[in-house]
Amino acid sequence: MSEFILNRNRQDNGDYEVHNTTAGCLYMPFEQNQIPLGSHLTCSGAITRAKNNYPNHRINGCYYCCNACHTR
Numbered sequence: 242m243s244e245f246i247l248n249r250n251r252q253d254n255g256d257y258e259v260h261n262t263t264a265g266c267l268y269m270p271f272e273q274n275q276i277p278l279g280s281h282l283t284c285s286g287a288i289t290r291a292k293n294n295y296p297n298h299r300i301n302g303c304y305y306c307c308n309a310c311h312t313r
């Protein structure tokens with residue numbers, strides 16, 4: 242299981258990105274901008290959680306730490 246967070250800040254392209262805090266990431270947002278998404282087996286669980294919590298946000302996996310969940 243890994244811990245995932247959602248970036249509170251929107252990316253320039255309009256996406257809100259999910260990062261894996263257990264694996265770590267060069268592009269991890271500052272701690273005050275991290276919204277915990279809990280532990281998940283894979284990033285797809287974290288993406289689902291984020292979409293449920295923020296149905297109006299465009300959620301995407303980080304290219305670097307959640308590549309399997311990164312679209313486009």
Ligand SMILES: [Zn+2]
Pocket residue numbers: 259260261265266267268269303304305306307
């Ligand atoms: Zn990342």
